Every structure is written in C-alpha cells, then in structure tokens.
Amino acid sequence: MSPINRNYRPLKRKYLPMKKIFVVLVFLGLAAPHIIAQPENRPRYSGVLRVRLADNYPITIALDGRYFQKHGPRLTVGDLPTGRHYLKVYTYTPDGRSEEAKAHLVFEGKVKVSGDGITNFVFDDRTGDKQTFIGEDNGYREPAPETMRGRRMVPEGPTRHNAEQNAPIDTVPAIKAENKVVPPADMSKPNFPKIAKADLDKLGVKVNADVTDTDKLKELQAALAKKSLSTEQLKKILPWLNFESSRVEFARWAFSHTADKQNFHTVVESLKYKESQDELNGALNLPK
DSSP: OOOOOTTOOOOOOOOOOHHHHHHHHHHHHHHHHHHHHSGGGSOOOOEEEEEEETTOOOEEEEETTEEOSOOBSEEEEEEEOSEEEEEEEEEEEEOTTSSEEEEEEEEEEEEEEOSSSEEEEEEOTTTOOEEEEESOOTTOOOOOGGGGTTOOSSOOOSSHHHHHHTSOOOBOOOEEOOOSOOOOOOOOOOSSOBOOHHHHHHHHHHHHHOOSHHHHHHHHHHHTTTOBBOHHHHHHHGGGSSSHHHHHHHHHHHGGGBSOGGGTHHHHHHSSSHHHHHHHHHHHTOOO
C-alpha cells in the first residue's frame, strides 16, 4: 500500500454562480426584442405585386388574408416578402342606388412574387386564364367609365370555369364607394400639443416590436390621438409600417394631426410608388 500524502489538496472546480447565469439570461431576454425592433435590423422587403383583370374591370383584393380597402382597375401592393402569397381577387361593382358597392370573388390561389422587378398578375375571369410576368405591363389600358357599366358580377358563359362560379365562393362586406367629389383639404393647424422627440423614439420601439401592420396602426393611432407632429416626424414614422398601402392609410389619418400641412407634399413624395402618391393626393385633395 502506498503511503498517504497528507499534503495533498484536491483542485477546486470553478463554477459560474447560478445567480450570474440568471442575470445574463434575463438581460438577453429583455434586450433581444429591442435589438430586433430597430429599423436597421428589420428585414426590408423588395417584392411588388400588381394585379388586374384582363378587361381592366375594377377590382379589390385580399393578400394573405388581409383585405385592402382600395379598389380600381389595377392595384399595386409593395414591400412584400419574395415567394408565394395567397391572393384573392374580387370584382368591385358600385351599387348605383346607394353609396355601397359589392365585391364578388373571381379568383383565389397562390402567386409567386419575385424580387427582380414588379410581378404582374393578370386574370381573365371569363376564361380562367392567368398570366404572371415581370416588368412593364404594356397591355394595360385605363378603362373609360362607360365601358364598365352594366357588367355582370359573375360572367355567364358555357365554359366550365364560369359554370363553377355561378354559386358565390366567397364575398366580402360591402365597401363604401368613394365620393368622387373630395372637399379641399383643411389646412388649419391641429389643436394638439406636439409630440416630443423622446416620446416619438419610445413609440418607435413599441411599434417596431409589433409584427403586423394592423397592430402597428392601432399603436400609432392610440398614441397620437391627442398629439400633433411635423411632416419630418411623419416621414420618420412611415417606414415603421411594412406595406405601402398601410403607409398611405396612416398618412391620410395623420394629416389632421400635422402641424406644418403646407409641407405635406414632401410626405406624399416620400411614398415609393406613383399609384400611392396619386391615391393620397386624391384622398386629401391637397392644394396644388
């Protein structure tokens, strides 16, 4: 038997205290949402989808379950993630006897959005043919108002495609038809205190932490309900929203809260697409 070494001392293992581990994990958990929420760390989408019917009849659309409160012979949705999206196309038929309009589903299915340019989707609801292509839509012609009168919501015909459509697949609630006569924009200053820069920065963190534009719009409108802001602040807010249509919607809402309305044209010009600029200008009827 070997002699016992009475001077031996076992090495002590060094362990990281559990308290320190817990503190580090809590810090990372709290910091991560704020890091992700920063605009420079958020993914920027480059896909653009433009939709119309072959005969350019007015439509309204839903994309990935979201209905867009806009209509026209050709609709554009920008800042989309590239890849497949679920599209629904509805004919938009104003009711001449009231201020409402009816929307009837004529197409639903997946459409692949490219990042290489504008993805055009053209659907012929009389034959069921569809086209998807990238670039300019040279076949589009702005329809004359008289060519759109008297068209049936569900085209009748001998084709199997139309026969299947005689029973409505889906409908959306009636959309209020837009009044063609828009009164001149009210250029008076709002009677609200201006939002401070620090408060706007805090609001930005909250809004950017939201995933959907629906939640973002609710957050913005609730926070700014009794506040005014400048056009520069408004231009800072718009990129917090994912979709161009949401930016138009919020800018339209924020106009009455804008302190320097004489500079609102810079907000319109900051929008990426001409269709969006025309829509906002038309909705507000800004002075030339």
